[in-house]
Amino acid sequence: MVERTAQMIFTVCASFAILAVASITLYMMISGTPAIFKVGLKDILFETAWEPTGAEPKYGILYVILTSVVGTFLAILIGVPIGLMTAVFLAEISGKYTAAIVKPAVELLAGIPSVIYGLLGIYLLNPLMYRLELVLFRDSKTHQFTGGSNLLSAVLVLAIMILPTVINISQTAIESVRKDIRAASLALGASKVQTIFRAVLPAAKSGIVTAVVLGVGRAVGEAMAVTLVSGSSVNLPLPFNSVRFLTTAIVSEMGYSQGTHRQMLFTIGLVLFVFIMLINVVLNRILKGGGEEK
Amino acid sequence: MKEPTLYIKRKRPLEAFVMGIIYGASAVSVLLLAGIIGYVFYHGFSALKPEFFTNVTSELKGTVGIAGNLINTVYIIVITLLIATPVGVGGAIYLNEYAKPGRLVRMIEFTTETLSGIPSVIFGLFGMVFFGATLGLDYSILNGCLTLSLMILPLIVRNTQEALRTVPDSYRSAALGMGAAKWYMIRTVLLPSAVPGILTGVILAVGRIVGESAALLFTAGSARALPRLGGGLLKNLERLWQKAGKPGGSLTIELYLQMQNGEYETAFGIGCVLIVIVLVINGLLKLVTGKMTKQ
Numbered sequence: 309m310v311e312r313t314a315q316m317i318f319t320v321c322a323s324f325a326i327l328a329v330a331s332i333t334l335y336m337m338i339s340g341t342p343a344i345f346k347v348g349l350k351d352i353l354f355e356t357a358w359e360p361t362g363a364e365p366k367y368g369i370l371y372v373i374l375t376s377v378v379g380t381f382l383a384i385l386i387g388v389p390i391g392l393m394t395a396v397f398l399a400e401i402s403g404k405y406t407a408a409i410v411k412p413a414v415e416l417l418a419g420i421p422s423v424i425y426g427l428l429g430i431y432l433l434n435p436l437m438y439r440l441e442l443v444l445f446r447d448s449k450t451h452q453f454t455g456g457s458n459l460l461s462a463v464l465v466l467a468i469m470i471l472p473t474v475i476n477i478s479q480t481a482i483e484s485v486r487k488d489i490r491a492a493s494l495a496l497g498a499s500k501v502q503t504i505f506r507a508v509l510p511a512a513k514s515g516i517v518t519a520v521v522l523g524v525g526r527a528v529g530e531a532m533a534v535t536l537v538s539g540s541s542v543n544l545p546l547p548f549n550s551v552r553f554l555t556t557a558i559v560s561e562m563g564y565s566q567g568t569h570r571q572m573l574f575t576i577g578l579v580l581f582v583f584i585m586l587i588n589v590v591l592n593r594i595l596k597g598g599g600e601e602k
Numbered sequence: 603m604k605e606p607t608l609y610i611k612r613k614r615p616l617e618a619f620v621m622g623i624i625y626g627a628s629a630v631s632v633l634l635l636a637g638i639i640g641y642v643f644y645h646g647f648s649a650l651k652p653e654f655f656t657n658v659t660s661e662l663k664g665t666v667g668i669a670g671n672l673i674n675t676v677y678i679i680v681i682t683l684l685i686a687t688p689v690g691v692g693g694a695i696y697l698n699e700y701a702k703p704g705r706l707v708r709m710i711e712f713t714t715e716t717l718s719g720i721p722s723v724i725f726g727l728f729g730m731v732f733f734g735a736t737l738g739l740d741y742s743i744l745n746g747c748l749t750l751s752l753m754i755l756p757l758i759v760r761n762t763q764e765a766l767r768t769v770p771d772s773y774r775s776a777a778l779g780m781g782a783a784k785w786y787m788i789r790t791v792l793l794p795s796a797v798p799g800i801l802t803g804v805i806l807a808v809g810r811i812v813g814e815s816a817a818l819l820f821t822a823g824s825a826r827a828l829p830r831l832g833g834g835l836l837k838n839l840e841r842l843w844q845k846a847g848k849p850g851g852s853l854t855i856e857l858y859l860q861m862q863n864g865e866y867e868t869a870f871g872i873g874c875v876l877i878v879i880v881l882v883i884n885g886l887l888k889l890v891t892g893k894m895t896k897q
Contacts, residue, residue, distance in 0.1 A: 314785040315700055321692030322701070322710050325759070328752045329713040332720065332728045339731050393627030401624060410628050412884070413635040419880040420638065421813030423854045424873050427861050428638060431645070431870075468634060475631070501617040522719075529721020531816040532858060555723045559816060577727045584724070588716050 333581075340578025343367070343571035352575065358542040358552075360561070360569040367572045369557070371542050373579065376554045378545040379459060379538075380527040383466035387527075388520055390467075391474030395519075398475070399482035400504055418472035422533040429465045429537035430457075437461050441548055454550040457539030462551070465533050470523040477522055481515020482508060518594055525587045528580070531555035554580045642873040649871025658826050659856070659868070666868055668875065670826035674850035677743050678750065678822065679811050681846060683804060686751040690758025691800055695788060697759070698766040718756035725753050726820035734821060741849040746822025750814060754807040761806065765799020766792060801890050809883045812876065815854035823849030824859055 344352060347367045355368025394414070398407055438456030445451040485508050493507035494500075509516070531553075539550025540560055552560075558573050558580075565573055649666075657667025693710070701707045729749030739745040769792055777787040793800075829845040831838050851859070853872055860869040 311783055311785050314788075315696075318692045318696035318700055321689045322694075322696035324689050324693060325713040325717055325755060326709055328755070329716050331732065332724065332752075335728055335732050336724065339727070390627045390630050393624045394631055397624050397628040401621075402628070406628075410632055413632045416880065416884055417631060417635050417638075419809050419813065419884060421815065421854050421857075421876050421880070423813075423815050423857045423861070424638070424642065424876060427857065427866075427869055427873055428641060430861060431866055432641065471631060471634075499614060499617060501614075501620050505620075525719050525721075529719075529723065531721065531723045532819075532854075536861065555721065555816070558723050558727065559819065562820060574727060574731075577724060580721065581724055584720055585716070588719050591719070592712060592715070 333585075336574070336578050336581045339571070339574040340581075341575070343568055343575040346568055347572070352572075356542075356544075358557075360565070360572060365568065367568075369554075369576060369579070371544055372552050372554055372557050372576065375459065375538075375543075375545040375551045376528055376580075376583070379463055379466065379534075379551070379553060380524055382459075382463040383470060383527045384520060384523055386463065387467035387470040387523060388474055391471050391519070391523070392478050392516065394471070394475045395478035395482055396504055396509075398479050400500075400508065414472050414475050417468075418476075422469065422530060425465050425469055425533040426536055429461055429533065433461045433464060434537065437548075445548070451548070452550075454539050454548065457537060457550055458548045459538065459545050459551045460547045462534040462538035462553070463547075465537055466527045466530060469530055469533060470526050473526050474519045474523045477519035478512070478516045481512040481519065484515070485511045514594055518591065521587060521591050521594065525584060525591075528583055528587070529555060531559050535559045554583075639877055642870055642877055645866065646870030646872075646874040649867045650874060654871055658828055660826075668853065668856060668872060670828050671851055671853045671856040671872075672875075673828060674743060674822070674825075675812065675852045677846060677850065678746055678818070678852055679808055681744065681747040682750045682754065682811055683807065685747060686754050686758055686807065687800075687804060689751070690755050690803065691762050691793075693755075694759045694762035694766060695792075698763055699784070699788060699792070714756045714759055717752065718760075720753075722753065722814060722817040725749050725817040728752075729817065729821035739847075741821065741823035743822050743846045743848065743850045746818045746850075746852075747846075749817050749821045750811055753814070753817060754810055757807050757810065758800070758803040761803030762796060762800050765796035765802075768799070769795045798890055798893055802887065805883060805887050805890060809880065809887075812852075812879050812883070813854065815852070815858055818852055818855055819858070822852065822855070824851035824855050825849040826851060826856065 352367055352369055353373070354370055355366065356370045357366040357368045358372065359366040394410065398410060398414075402410060434456035436456065437458060437460060438453075441451075441453060441456060441458070445453070489507050489511050490503055493503040498506065534553060535556040538553060538556055540552060540556075541550045542552045542557075543549040545551050554576055557576050561569070562573055653665070654667050655672065656669050657665040658670045659666050659668070693714075697707060697710060701710075726749065729745055733739045733745040733748045734741065739748070773791050773795065774787060777791045778784070782790070825848065827848075827850075829842055831841065833841075853876055857869050857872040857876070860866075860872065
């Protein structure tokens with residue numbers, strides 16, 4: 309009797325994850341779709357004007373979506389090479405003592421709350437960006453000055469924030485490469501660098517791709533760090549434009565939104581959710597594929 | 603002309619360059635961390651007066667302080683762990699000890715993976731409409747805790763699973779062979795050996811909770827009030843319990859609000875407190891995992 313009850317309870321506990329994901333999906337659909345029916349899918353996804361509080365409200369989020377895509381892409385472009393090289397260092401090159409400095413630093417970077425990254429972004433990075441902006445656009449008559457709150461600032465913050473994810477996952481991947489692959493390459497006369505780049509990294513490919521995909525997930529979903537840093541107007545994602553991401557649109561407008569505007573924010577949430585689910589499915593594919601190879 | 607010989611190492615300038623890049627990239631993390639901690643303390647240190655920890659920020663009284671937010675954060679940590687730890691450990695026990703490989707297990711593993719990939723804004727939105735509107739919790743600490751429980755569930759499940767996996771099968775067969783029932787075996791043999799692993803998950807979860815902001819903004823709100831006390835022990839306990847039903851902003855939320863208002867000194871002050879908490883959590887983690895590897 310006790311045995312049965314125990315097993316039942318454990319099964320229920322385990323099913324909580326399924327229940328949670330199912331209800332999150334359900335509720336995102338329920339609260340995200342009304343605005344789609346009201347405004348029309350085409351007017352939401354392919355229009356660029358976002359004027360939710362205007363006399364004739366417009367709810368086009370094309371620029372917002374583009375900003376998330378471009379911002380994430382740029383953050384990956386900066387963050388992944390640095391992260392991957394750090395992982396190579398930790399897995400292949402570092403001695404006991406240097407690893408004892410770098411590894412804890414990476415762990416701590418992962419633990420620092422995102423609001424602190426945001427605080428540093430707005431206090432330190434934005435003024436620097438503003439100076440750069442002043443120099444670059446000195447003679448431009450069309451440029452709208454943003455005070456440094458622009459896409460580039462947000463990208464830098466995101467690139468730093470995905471570092472720990474990329475480093476940890478790719479380090480594990482590199483370390484799990486079989487010893488004989490290294491030994492074979494070295495024995496053939498390849499140098500250490502050649503061994504790393506020609507033999508080890510290709511063998512760790514699927515793990516590194518996983519790291520990149522997880523990094524994408526982290527960058528797409530980050531909100532609080534970039535809300536204030538990226539400025540707050542909906543614009544084409546050019547480096548020195550003040551932009552709005554999917555996540556920051558939700559955070560910065562939820563407080564005062566009403567009616568269709570509020571429903572629209574949930575639709576943005578739904579778009580973000582679809583992005584994340586796609587990333588998850590891709591990730592699942594990679595992990596399964598990697599399993600079959602072995 | 604020099605004879606080429608095996609004993610002279612060929613110089614490869616390109617490789618030296620690549621090595622330079624690798625070293626440089628690794629230095630980035632260390633420098634960033636040192637820079638962040640140094641910068642936050644440099645700007646926030648002046649805010650860290652004793653009153654900062656005992657006062658509540660109020661424009662009416664002209665006071666600045668984070669006492670209310672500290673208490674809210676403690677509330678959120680304790681209640682979230684009380685909800686998520688039993689469920690997470692139970693789930694891990696099912697996956698590791700009872701489940702037979704099949705569809706259900708694959709589903710559970712996929713959803714656990716998914717849950718850990720969902721961004722906190724989405725958790726916030728979900729908490730707002732489900733716990734807040736549907737269950738009627740509105741903006742409250744309890745709402746925030748329930749939302750965060752979903753978020754940290756994967757951490758606890760995964761670390762407990764890891765820990766259970768390292769318990770040798772001989773323990774299980776020994777206990778079962780002596781006639782112990784399965785639940786008795788789990789309770790007296792498996793769980794005690796898995797404690798360090800579970801603890802690792804819990805500490806990681808605390809770190810996640812302390813650093814979380816987007817999910818709390820829409821669920822737990824941003825109030826700063828201290829719980830009112832007075833009127834006997836029972837009354838006090840009741841009041842402390844009632845506080846969980848009211849809105850309460852964590853340290854991160856307060857930092858965000860102060861930063862939004864341009865009160866950077868206070869914001870950096872809270873940043874210092876958060877960084878100290880993160881350092882302590884990492885220290886604890888080292889202690890626990892160190893014990894584990896010794897075993």
